[in-house]
Amino acid sequence: MRKYISGLRNHYAFLYKIFLFFITMILLVLLFPHEGKFKYEFQKGKPWQNNDLTAPFDFAILKTESEISREKKTILSDHHPYFTYDTVLSVNKIRETAKIFNEKWNFTYGASNASKLINYTVFKQIADTLRSRGIIELDPVIENRPADFEIFVLKNNIAYKTLLGSFFTIQTADDYIQQKVKEASANQPGIQSKFVIQTLENLLVQNLVYDSETTEKEKRNLLGNLSLTRGMVQKGERVIANGEIINSEKYQKLQSLKNEYELKLGTSQKYYSILMGQIILISASLIVFFLFLYSFRKDIFADNKKIAFMLIVIFLMVLTTSITIKHYTEFLYVIPLCLVPIFIRVFFDTRLALFVYLVTIIIIGFLVPNSFEFLFLELIAGIITIISIAKLQRRGQFFFTSFLVFISYSIIYIGMTLIQEGSLESLKLWDFILFGGSATLTLFSYPLIFAFEKVFGLITDVKLMEISDTNSKLLREVALKTPGTFQHSLQVANLAEACALEIGGNTLLVRTGALYHDIGKMAMSMYFIENQVSGFNPHDELSPEESAGVIISHVQQGIEIARKNKLPEQVIDFIRTHHGTRRTEYFFRLQKQNFPDEEPDENAFKYHGPIPYSKETSVLMMADSVEAASRALKNPNEESLGMLVENIINKQIEIGQFINSNITLRDIQIVKKVLKRKLMNIYHVRISYPENPV
Numbered sequence: 001m002r003k004y005i006s007g008l009r010n011h012y013a014f015l016y017k018i019f020l021f022f023i024t025m026i027l028l029v030l031l032f033p034h035e036g037k038f039k040y041e042f043q044k045g046k047p048w049q050n051n052d053l054t055a056p057f058d059f060a061i062l063k064t065e066s067e068i069s070r071e072k073k074t075i076l077s078d079h080h081p082y083f084t085y086d087t088v089l090s091v092n093k094i095r096e097t098a099k100i101f102n103e104k105w106n107f108t109y110g111a112s113n114a115s116k117l118i119n120y121t122v123f124k125q126i127a128d129t130l131r132s133r134g135i136i137e138l139d140p141v142i143e144n145r146p147a148d149f150e151i152f153v154l155k156n157n158i159a160y161k162t163l164l165g166s167f168f169t170i171q172t173a174d175d176y177i178q179q180k181v182k183e184a185s186a187n188q189p190g191i192q193s194k195f196v197i198q199t200l201e202n203l204l205v206q207n208l209v210y211d212s213e214t215t216e217k218e219k220r221n222l223l224g225n226l227s228l229t230r231g232m233v234q235k236g237e238r239v240i241a242n243g244e245i246i247n248s249e250k251y252q253k254l255q256s257l258k259n260e261y262e263l264k265l266g267t268s269q270k271y272y273s274i275l276m277g278q279i280i281l282i283s284a285s286l287i288v289f290f291l292f293l294y295s296f297r298k299d300i301f302a303d304n305k306k307i308a309f310m311l312i313v314i315f316l317m318v319l320t321t322s323i324t325i326k327h328y329t330e331f332l333y334v335i336p337l338c339l340v341p342i343f344i345r346v347f348f349d350t351r352l353a354l355f356v357y358l359v360t361i362i363i364i365g366f367l368v369p370n371s372f373e374f375l376f377l378e379l380i381a382g383i384i385t386i387i388s389i390a391k392l393q394r395r396g397q398f399f400f401t402s403f404l405v406f407i408s409y410s411i412i413y414i415g416m417t418l419i420q421e422g423s424l425e426s427l428k429l430w431d432f433i434l435f436g437g438s439a440t441l442t443l444f445s446y447p448l449i450f451a452f453e454k455v456f457g458l459i460t461d462v463k464l465m466e467i468s469d470t471n472s473k474l475l476r477e478v479a480l481k482t483p484g485t486f487q488h489s490l491q492v493a494n495l496a497e498a499c500a501l502e503i504g505g506n507t508l509l510v511r512t513g514a515l516y517h518d519i520g521k522m523a524m525s526m527y528f529i530e531n532q533v534s535g536f537n538p539h540d541e542l543s544p545e546e547s548a549g550v551i552i553s554h555v556q557q558g559i560e561i562a563r564k565n566k567l568p569e570q571v572i573d574f575i576r577t578h579h580g581t582r583r584t585e586y587f588f589r590l591q592k593q594n595f596p597d598e599e600p601d602e603n604a605f606k607y608h609g610p611i612p613y614s615k616e617t618s619v620l621m622m623a624d625s626v627e628a629a630s631r632a633l634k635n636p637n638e639e640s641l642g643m644l645v646e647n648i649i650n651k652q653i654e655i656g657q658f659i660n661s662n663i664t665l666r667d668i669q670i671v672k673k674v675l676k677r678k679l680m681n682i683y684h685v686r687i688s689y690p691e692n693p694v
Contacts, residue, residue, distance in 0.1 A: 013302070013304060016304050017290070017304060017307065020304065020307060020308055020311055021286055021287075021290065024286060024311045024314070024315060025279065025282050025283055025286055027315055028282045028315065028318055028363065029275070029278050029279055029282055031318055031319055031322040031367075032278050032282075032322070032366065032367065033326075033367075038257075038258040038261050038262055040053070040254075040258075041371065041372050042246055042251070042254050043246065043370070043372055043373065043419075043420065044246050044247070044248065044251045044419075044420035044421070045245070045246065045247075045419040045420035045421065045422070046245070046246055046419065046420075047243050047244065047245055047246070048240045048241065048242060048243065048244050048245075048246055048250075049242075050242065051242055052238060052240070052241045052242055053238070053239045053240050053241075053254075053257075054236055054237065054238050054239060055233045055234065055235050055236060055237050055238075055239055055257065056235065056261075057235050057260070058232060058233070058234055058235050059232070059233055059256055059257055059260040060229035060230075060231070060232050060233075060256065060260075061229055061230055061231045061232065061233060061252060061253055061256045062228060062229055062252060062255060062256040062259065063227075063228055063229060063230050063252075064248075064252055067230075068226070068228065071226055072223060072226065075222050075223060075226060076219065076222070076223075078222075079218065079219055079222055080150050080151050080152050080161065081139075081141045081142065081151055081152070081210065081211075081215045082151070082152045082153075082154060082159070082210075082211040082214040082215045082218065083136060083137070083151055083152070083153050083154070083208045083209060083210055083211060084153075084154045084155075084208070084209050084211045084214075085134060085153055085154065085155035085156075085207060085208055086207045086208070086209060087155065087156060096203075097123075097124065097127050097203065098120075098124075100199065100202075100203065101120055101123055101124075101199060104195070104199055105119070105120075105195070108195060109192070109195075115190035115191075115192070118188055118190050118191065119190070119191060119192050119195070119196055122180070122181065122184045122188075122191060122196060123196050123199060123200065125180075126176070126177055126180050126181070126196075126200055127200060127203060129176075129180075130168060130173055130176070130177075130200075130203075130204070131207070133166065133167060133168055134153075134167045134168065134207055134208045135167065135168045135169065135170060135173050135204065135205065135206045135207055135208065136164075136167040136168065136169060136206065136208040137206040137208060137209045137210055138169060138170075139210040141210060141215070142164060142210075145164055146164070146165075147163060147164060147165025148163055148164070148165065149163070149164040149165075150162070150163060150164070151163075151164055153208065154211060154214065167208055170204060170206065173204055174201060174204070177197055177200045177201065178197065181193050181196050181197050181200075184196075229256075233253060233256075233257070239253050239254065239257060240253070240254065278366070281366065282363060285359050285362055285363050286359075288359065289310075289355075289356070289359050290307075292355055293307070296351075297348075297352060298662065299614065299662060300348065300352070305456055305457065306347075306348075306456070306458070308456075309347070309452065309456045309458065310344065310356055313339075313340055313343050313344070313356070313360075314340070314356065314359065314360045314363070317335070317337055317339070317340055317360050317364065318360070318363055318364055318367070320335055321335055321337075321364045321367055321368065322367060325367055325368060329369075330430075331434065332368060332374075332434075333377075333409070333431065333434040333435060333438060334434045334437040334438050334441070335438065336438050336439075336441035336442045336444070337357075337360070337361065337364070337378050337381075337382070337438075338378075338381055338382055338385040338401075338405050338438070338442050339441075339442055339444070339445050339448070340353075340356060340357045340360050340382070341353040341354065341356070341357040341382050341385050341386045341389075342385060342389060342398075342401070342442065342445045342449075343445065343448070343449065343452065344356045344357070345386055345389050345390075346389070346445075346449055346460040346461065346462070347449075347452070347458045347459070347460060350386050350390050353386050354382070354383070354386055357382045357386075358379075361374075361375055361378045361379065361382070362375070364378075373416060376412065376416075377409065377412045377413065377416075380408055380412050381405050381408040381409055381412070384404050384405065384408045385401055385404070385405055385442075388400060388401040388404050389401055398442070398443055398445055398446055399443065401442065402439045402440060402442045402443050403439065405435075405438065405439040405442055406435050406436055406438075406439035409435035409438065409439070410432060410435055413427075413431060413432075413435070414427065453568075457568070457569055459509075459568045459570045459571075461508055463568065464508045464509060464512045464571075465508065467512060467516075467567065467568075467571070468508070468511055468512040468515055470490075470515070473565075474516075474519065474561075474565050474567075475515060475516075477522065478518075478519055478522060481522045481525055482518075482521050482522050482525040482528070482530075482531050483531065484528070484529075484530030484531040484532075484533075485518050485521045485522075485525070485528060485530055485531060487530070488518065488530055488627065488628065489514060489515050489516075489517065489518055490515070491627050491682070492514045492517070492620070492623050492624050492627050493510075493511045493514035493515050494678070495514075495623040495626070495627055495674075495675060495678050495679075496510045496511065496513075496514045496616075496619050496620050496623040496624075497510060497511040497514070498674050498678055499619045499622070499623060499670070499671045499674045499675065500615065500616060500619050502670050502671070502674050503615060503619070503663070503667040503670050503671065504615075505614075505615040505616050505619060506616055509570065509571075509616050510574075510616040510619055510620055512571055512574075513570075513571050513573070513574025513575075513578075513616065513617070513620055514574065514620055514623065514624070516558075516562060516567065516571055516574065516575060517558070517574045517575050517578045517620060517624065518554065518558065518578075519558045519561050519562065519575070520553070520554035520555055520556065520557035520558025520559070520560075520561060520575065521554045521558075522557075522561065523553075523554065523557040523561075524550060524553075524554070524557075526538055527539065527547075527550050527551065528551075528554075530631075543591075544587040544588070544590040544591035544594060544605075545587070545591060545600075545601075545604050545605070547584075547587050548584045548587040548588070548591075548604060548605045549604070551584050551587070552579075552584065552605075552606075552607055552608070555575060555576065555578075555579060555607060555608070556608075558575040559572055559575050559576060562575055573613070573617060574616075574617055574620050576609075576610060577609070577610055577611060577612045577613065577617045577620075577621065578617070578620050578621055578624050579607040579621070580607060580609055580610070580611040580612060580621060580652075580657040581606055581607055581608070581609040581610075581611055581655075581657070582606070582607055582652070582655065582657065583602065583605045583606050583607075584605050584606075584607075587605060588600060588602070588605040591605070610660075611656070611657050611658070611659070611660055611661075612657060612658060612660065612661045612663075613660045613661055614661055614662060614663075615661065615662060615663045615667065617661065618657075618658050618661040618663045619663075619671060621652065621657060622648070622649050622652065622668075622671055622675065623675065625648050625649075625652070626644065626645050626648055626649070626675050626679070627679075629644055629648055630644060630679055630682075630683070633683075636679070636683040638680060641676055641679045641680060641683070642676050644679075645672050645675050645676050645679070646672065649668065649671070649672055653668070
């Protein structure tokens with residue numbers, strides 16, 4: 001058991017990669033619809049590249065969306081809204097009519113007034129006409145409709161069709177009252193016009209109310225009779241021949257066959273075969289992803305946290321696409337897939353960004369309709385995105401990238417439409433709105449990048465540029481407290497950056513690391529010779545072992561200062577490793593000189609490491625050592641500087657300071673040449689040319 005546990009511990013990193021692979025594969029498979037896929041890809045306007053295709057079974061030809069839309073419009077043009085006649089309301093108002101008239105008349109004129117009967121007769125005739133014809137409720141469905149527009153009226157559960165103009169509205173009812181009372185006043189004396197009009201107006205009520213429920217029900221019934229197909233293709237009938245151009249008619253037949261084929265396959269007993277096929281395809285995509293990292297980016301392959309980050313990005317994009325396809329297919333192109341290359345580029349490099357993006361859209365291609373169009377569109381947009389942020393130096397570039405994404409989508413969409421339709425008539429404004437939405441959503445990369453930095457401990461070039469600014473608070477403090485160390489760090493940064501550029505390292509990272517590698521000297525600045533300006537050396541009062549301890553401590557103190565100021569771990573690594581496990585040679589030899597009879601404790605004079613683990617940290621160690629040692633040269637010239645560089649770096653190789661690094665001997669030779677050239681420039685050393693024999 002102990003041996004088994006020990007084996008697990010020793011292979012933990014590899015087993016964790018296997019776990020990441022399987023968990024990602026399972027999650028992606030769960031997102032896939034477990035139904036078959038039509039094995040042919042086709043595109044309107046292009047020739048059929050496969051063999052002659054005959055129908056494997058009878059299937060109906062589906063109507064196009066435009067055909068269905070036109071037929072719906074035709075059907076609904078004959079549809080008429082329903083209004084309900086409120087019988088109860090009308091009966092109640094009839095009962096109240098005489099009572100209301102009598103009460104108001106008696107109150108105003110008295111019960112004995114002789115003209116009461118004449119006024120009541122006029123009042124009753126007009127009120128009965130208003131109720132019998134009906135006063136219709138104004139609703140948007142009848143606004144601006146002509147008088148001959150037909151509607152259905154439900155009265156006592158019986159529907160009858162009639163003209164809209166046969167009913168009053170509140171306005172026309174009031175006009176009718178005014179007109180009839182005026183006519184009665186002209187023909188009969190004693191009519192109290194104002195009284196009759198006011199009383200009638202108070203009785204006006206809309207007794208024809210729009211019945212939305214019945215209207216919608218009838219609308220659904222009408223649309224339910226709409227056929228979604230037109231014609232049939234019989235089994236064995238040729239659907240399309242090899243080389244034949246896929247016009248609109250052929251495209252619709254192929255689309256109909258595809259839908260029917262996938263429906264039959266999805267409901268058959270081949271579920272487990274389909275599932276196995278999906279597992280194979282997704283596994284192949286992920287295996288290629290892992291093989292790429294193993295072959296070309298071993299540094300990232302060794303870091304499980306970085307692998308997890310990239311797999312999460314892939315999964316989230318596939319998840320978003322899957323949900324959209326299931327519920328909101330029309331919003332497919334609003335998904336900001338270009339976030340993938342942005343995320344990978346800002347944390348890694350353009351080559352990896354392109355590869356991860358390819359894996360992502362290939363997996364998504366199994367989910368989406370018209371996968372060729374989708375892949376082509378997204379691939380071009382993704383490449384443009386990567387190019388636009390190849391040199392990411394400021395956050396404002398994201399706005400320019402967003403604009404380029406929209407332009408890329410739009411141009412490719414127009415080109416595809418021209419190929420498929422032969423004109424631009426079928427261009428839809430909605431698609432451009434989706435492209436604009438996708439481009440806008442890419443701007444969310446900025447806050448998401450910040451979140452990923454915190455969660456996964458990653459670092460971007462923009463972050464490095466911010467903290468490498470010599471006007472930053474911490475670097476200003478270094479310049480103030482340890483001016484000599486600050487100047488040394490600037491020189492080392494220039495040297496290391498030049499070396500990293502020549503061997504393909506991360507120049508911005510190594511420069512930033514160089515600027516901060518000696519910040520620990522701020523704690524005891526006067527114990528370091530470059531900061532001693534008064535001529536007093538505090539090491540004169542310490543033993544060599546104590547002095548070595550002070551010098552060595554600046555590494556740990558630098559780490560503590562860096563963490564207190566929340567520097568990224570990638571920068572802190574340069575502080576940890578810039579001395580590796582080397583000895584403080586000066587104090588070690590001084591100890592042996594002072595105590596020749598005693599063997600000094602070598603560990604007391606050694607830095608605690610770790611040794612460099614990358615090209616960048618290795619370059620910093622070489623540049624730091626060479627720059628510091630070059631200051632002690634009394635007569636720097638081409639020969640002495642060359643010997644200095646060779647001796648120091650060869651010694652570092654000899655004591656195994658680069659065995660954990662991916663730096664090669666060829667890289668080291670290049671670094672030596674760069675350091676020699678740069679040091680000669682610093683010390684203004686002229687290259688000696690052979691004398692002219694003439």
